[in-house]
Amino acid sequence: MRQLKPEVVEQRKKDLLQWVIHYYVKNSRPVSSAVIAEEAGMGLSPATIRNILQELEDEGFLRQPHASSGREPTDEGYRFFVDYLIDVQRLASDEQESIECQYRDRVEELDALLSETSKLLSKVSHGAGLVLSPQMREQVLRRLEIIPMAGKNALAILVTEAGQVRHWPIRLDFSPTSRQTNVLNRFLNDTIRGCSIKDAQPIVMAQLRKMEREFRELTGLVDGLLREVGHIVEPEPLYVDGADNILSYAEDIGDIASVQSLMRVFNEKRRLTGLLENELSLKRSSQIIGAPRAKPRVSIGVESGLPELKDLSLVTTTYKYHDRVMGVLGILGSKRMEYSRMMSLVDCLSDIVTRQMATWEEDSFGG
Numbered sequence: 001m002r003q004l005k006p007e008v009v010e011q012r013k014k015d016l017l018q019w020v021i022h023y024y025v026k027n028s029r030p031v032s033s034a035v036i037a038e039e040a041g042m043g044l045s046p047a048t049i050r051n052i053l054q055e056l057e058d059e060g061f062l063r064q065p066h067a068s069s070g071r072e073p074t075d076e077g078y079r080f081f082v083d084y085l086i087d088v089q090r091l092a093s094d095e096q097e098s099i100e101c102q103y104r105d106r107v108e109e110l111d112a113l114l115s116e117t118s119k120l121l122s123k124v125s126h127g128a129g130l131v132l133s134p135q136m137r138e139q140v141l142r143r144l145e146i147i148p149m150a151g152k153n154a155l156a157i158l159v160t161e162a163g164q165v166r167h168w169p170i171r172l173d174f175s176p177t178s179r180q181t182n183v184l185n186r187f188l189n190d191t192i193r194g195c196s197i198k199d200a201q202p203i204v205m206a207q208l209r210k211m212e213r214e215f216r217e218l219t220g221l222v223d224g225l226l227r228e229v230g231h232i233v234e235p236e237p238l239y240v241d242g243a244d245n246i247l248s249y250a251e252d253i254g255d256i257a258s259v260q261s262l263m264r265v266f267n268e269k270r271r272l273t274g275l276l277e278n279e280l281s282l283k284r285s286s287q288i289i290g291a292p293r294a295k296p297r298v299s300i301g302v303e304s305g306l307p308e309l310k311d312l313s314l315v316t317t318t319y320k321y322h323d324r325v326m327g328v329l330g331i332l333g334s335k336r337m338e339y340s341r342m343m344s345l346v347d348c349l350s351d352i353v354t355r356q357m358a359t360w361e362e363d364s365f366g367g
Contacts, residue, residue, distance in 0.1 A: 014084075016042065016052050017061055021073045021081040025336045030070035075301040078313065078335050082298040085340040096348055099124065110134070110163035110357070115239050117329060117353055122242025124345055127333030128266070130316075131239045132276040134162050134326045137198045144192055144200075145185045146225070151175055156225060160197075162321050163360050170228065172221055184222070201226040238273045240266060246312070249334045253311045265308045275306060276316070276328040283318050283325045294318065296343040300335060311335065315342045319353040329353065 019040050020031045033049045036042070044052075053071055056062045061077040064070070073081070099120065114131045121129025139160040147155045152172040159165050176184070191207050192200045204226055208219050243266040246253075253259050265271055283294065296317040301310045309332070316330030329349055331342050 012042075012044075013052055013055065014080075016040070016044075016049070017056055017077065017080060018084060020053075020056075020062065020071060021077055024072050025338060028336055030065060030072045032070035035070065073335075075303070075335070078300045078339075079298075079303075082300065082313075082339050082343075085343065095124070099345075099348055100352065110160075111165075113163070113353060113356060114327070114329075117349055118239035119241045121329065121331055121345065121349060122245065125331045125333060125337075125342055126242075126245055126248075127331045127337065127342075128240060128242045128246060130272065130276065130328075130330045130332060132273065132280060132328040133237050133239070134160075134164070134321075135277075138196055139164065141192045141195055141197060141200055144188050144225075144229070146170075146176075146181060146221075148176060148178070148181050156228070158229060162326055163357060168228070170225065174221075176221075188222070197229055200229065238269050238276065240269065240272070246332070249336070252334050252336065258308075258311070261308045262312075265306065271306060275304060275314075276330070278305075279316060280318065280325065280328050283328075296330075296346050298339065298343065313337055313339075315339070315346050317346045317350045319350045319357075321354070321357045326357075 016036070019036070019042070023031050023035070023039075033046055033053060036049050036053075037044070037046050053062065056077075057064060057071065060074055061080060062071040063074050065072060111133070114133055118129040118131040121127075121131070123129075139162050141158070142161045143157070143159040145157050147157065149155060149169075152175050154170050154172055154176075155167060156170050157165070157167045187207070188204065191204050195203055201223070204222055205219075208222055243263070246262065246266075247259070253262060279297070294317065296315055299305075299309075299314040299316070301313070304312075304314050311334075312332055313335045314330055314332050315337075316328050318325045318328050320326060330346055331337075333342070
């Protein structure tokens with residue numbers, strides 16, 4: 001009897017595993033050896049197919065829900081499938097063009113961009129779209145101004161380099177003259193440009209102490225203003241759309257208690273935010289300036305670190321502003337998702353968000 005080379009045997013096993021997982025993802029039912037013999041077109045005998053399936057089950061890539069049923073992939077099987085797809089992911093050109101069209105109308109503020117991106121991810125994937133907003137205190141300031149209103153009232157406006165805009169009313173201890181306001185705004189923006197929000201207050205206060213006496217009464221105003229900057233309401237940290245899409249494949253999740261636990265995770269958002277923030281920290285610590293964007297990352301089941309996501313898969317990647325990793329976006333869905341397409345979707349959206357942010361020009365107030 002002719003013996004096959006070990007590498008041929010191993011490749012045949014991989015090909016069969018890929019076919020089984022692809023069939024299961026497409027049809028959502030366990031795969032029998034008879035189906036493989038009839039439809040796979042691999043030229044293998046039924047006995048050989050059964051032997052290979054048993055080996056894949058013994059190695060933890062497949063499982064048999066019932067003694068008389070076919071096989072379905074385990075988390076290890078999905079992991080093998082995803083690792084194989086990472087290097088061959090493609091997004092159909094017509095689908096990519098459709099996504100590009102969603103961004104043709106210029107989105108000027110980061111909050112709107114990230115909100116629309118989470119909606120689009122949900123729409124095209126039929127899963128839940130997730131986009132983690134940049135951490136506000138870490139962002140670099142582009143502009144900070146005070147616009148005087150009636151009496152001692154004023155409006156403070158803040159713009160970051162990443163395109164986030166915040167404004168809030170403040171009550172002053174005195175009614176500033178237009179000259180004082182103009183001097184203050186010029187001073188603030190000459191001093192804080194390029195600083196992070198968390199570093200702005202000590203830098204500005206150090207400069208203020210050097211100013212002439214006529215501007216010293218502004219010290220209290222600037223100190224209070226920059227203290228408020230550090231405590232302003234944070235932007236929505238996590239944009240989530242399409243959580244209810246998860247319910248369309250609730251049979252994959254398990255009993256009603258598991259579904260309820262998963263919905264609580266969506267409603268609270270805190271743990272999902274922490275999950276994506278951990279990934280953001282890892283990407284920032286390992287990023288190399290000028291390096292190409294990292295490939296999408298796939299977390300299958302418990303790989304995500306959240307027990308409630310044990311029956312789901314999470315596909316994520318990062319987006320950048322001026323070569324700096326700013327946030328994370330991704331898709332959460334069934335383990336039976338089309339991994340190649342989902343990886344291409346998040347990769348495509350990351351590229352669009354990164355390019356959109358790069359086009360924003362410096363804003364100016366008052367014309």
